[in-house]
Amino acid sequence: DAKTTQPTSMDCAEGRAANLPCNHSTISGNEYVYWYRQIHSQGPQYIIHGLKNNETNEMASLIITEDRKSSTLILPHATLRDTAVYYCIVRVVGGNNRKLIWGLGTSLAVNP
Amino acid sequence: DVKVTQSSRYLVKRTGEKVFLECVQDMDHENMFWYRQDPGLGLRLIYFSYDVKMKEKGDIPEGYSVSREKKERFSLILESASTNQTSMYLCASTGLTVLAAFFGQGTRLTVV
Numbered sequence: 001d002a003k004t005t006q007p008t009s010m011d012c013a014e015g016r017a018a019n020l021p022c023n024h025s026t027i028s029g030n031e032y033v034y035w036y037r038q039i040h041s042q043g044p045q046y047i048i049h050g051l052k053n054n055e056t057n058e059m060a061s062l063i064i065t066e067d068r069k070s071s072t073l074i075l076p077h078a079t080l081r082d083t084a085v086y087y088c089i090v091r092v093v094g095g096n097n098r099k100l101i102w103g104l105g106t107s108l109a110v111n112p
Numbered sequence: 113d114v115k116v117t118q119s120s121r122y123l124v125k126r127t128g129e130k131v132f133l134e135c136v137q138d139m140d141h142e143n144m145f146w147y148r149q150d151p152g153l154g155l156r157l158i159y160f161s162y163d164v165k166m167k168e169k170g171d172i173p174e175g176y177s178v179s180r181e182k183k184e185r186f187s188l189i190l191e192s193a194s195t196n197q198t199s200m201y202l203c204a205s206t207g208l209t210v211l212a213a214f215f216g217q218g219t220r221l222t223v224v
Contacts (some may be wrong), residue, residue: 060113102155104154
């Protein structure tokens with residue numbers, strides 16, 4: 001699996017959009033980009049994933065650059081409950097590769 | 113609502129004790145994983161299982177064993193607990209076609 005690089009920490013004002021970047025410059029054509037978040041003392045929670053196209057769900061939007069070497073997770077109206085560590089992961093789906101390789105993520109602090 | 117349930121949120125055990133951590137999922141997922149999470153080290157894979165009675169070592173299997181007798185249940189065993197196994201333990205599951213991993217709430221184990 002390709003490795004990802006994320007900033008260690010970020011701040012965001014409540015009600016504003018939080019834009020979390022992720023660099024995955026060695027991503028392969030068959031690797032998806034996944035985002036998870038982990039609120040303090042809980043298990044990680046799946047947010048969204050994508051391959052090439054931008055994706056949106058009820059939690060967030062995922063913007064993937066055309067060359068797929070980076071992506072941005074957007075929380076459109078951050079709330080205090082969005083304070084968490086956000087992980088960006090790339091993985092091949094199916095085949096014999098079943099593991100997820102986790103980095104240290106971005107610690108997002110949403111401030112009142 | 114999909115669920116991965118870990119048997120305990122908090123556990124305190126003595127050095128040398130045999131410890132069982134249980135994980136149950138209700139999604140009929142093929143793959144199940146055990147991770148440990150320590151500050152500054154992120155999530156590290158201990159063992160995973162892709163089928164009943166099948167298991168593979170992850171990145172840090174030493175001092176641990178696992179058991180998967182039924183599809184829905186994956187147990188992590190610390191044969192002789194040591195203080196360096198004090199950690200947060202997280203169980204996760206994925207299906208063959210389900211792209212997201214679902215996590216349990218975690219078990220915070222303290223070995224004294």
